[in-house]
Amino acid sequence: MPLHRLPTLQRFETLAPLRRATGAWRAAGERIVLVPTMGALHEGHLALIAHARRLGDRVVASIFVNPTQFGPNEDFARYPRDTETDLRLLAEAGADAAWTPEVATMYPPGFSTSVRVSGLTEGLCGAFRPGHFEGVATVVVKLLNQVRPHAALFGEKDYQQLQVIRRAARDLDLDVAIEGMPTRRETDGLALSSRNRYLSPAERAIAPRLYAVLARIADAAGRGEAAAPLLDRGRAELEAAGFGPVQYLEIRDAESLAPVERVERPARVLAAAYLGRTRLIDNLPIG
Structure with missing residues (x-):
């Protein structure tokens, strides 16, 4: 794997060109690593990108604020969004591609399928955010199917989420390695978020x-x-x-x-x- 490659970031907003690009990388024998995000990127996300570059030949970051993991009284509408800044940060961090679908692309009319992981989702955050992990598991399985990475990276700050995704990937026989990275913190200990x-x-x-x-x-x-x-x-x-x-x-x-x-x-x-x-x-x- 080249150690000093500085890729030009490609942005994909629809599925067909994304699949053409990742398919070509796979055909060339390149290892693809996905970093799923909801945008509003910070140093924790950029650390994931840096680690992904060490793990693979091609790094894809998704930016998608997923409505199905927010409850009725949660902060979906006000969740911070700044896609242009996020794209600049991804380019500077060395990502190869950004997958930035619209809600209608992820959940087209008539969409009626969900992924539910029992057991792991029933306490902790699951007790206070009904349906949250079903939304998380569904969107992550979709992202993995869309990008078809060899590995996907997640921060350990959302530890229950990480365990849910690991279980979903294992139970559904998804051919992808789910890896966690330690939480990045401010100097006073506050977890980056x-x-x-x-x-x-x-x-x-x-x-x-x-x-x-x-x-x-x-x-x-x-x-x-x-x-x-x-x-x-x-x-x-x-x-x-x-x-x-x-x-x-x-x-x-x-x-x-x-x-x-x-x-x-x-x-x-x-x-x-x-x-x-x-x-x-x-x-x-x-x-």
């Missing part, structure tokens, strides 16, 4: 407390302390700092996402909490 721009200056000053609480819980649980008292103290600390509601703060098995009382194998501590009107999620590995 497109929604961070919603935070007021006062909220932004409080937001890193979420990471700090998770880090203390992960450290203590990794040393063998029981989960319940750690989580109770962590929830109280978040609420005292100004978070609310705290939707969940839990320790789960890293693969199955089953609840864990005492860590004896790889696990994650995961949280979702509102700070003002902004919903923040984060997680850290244990063990």
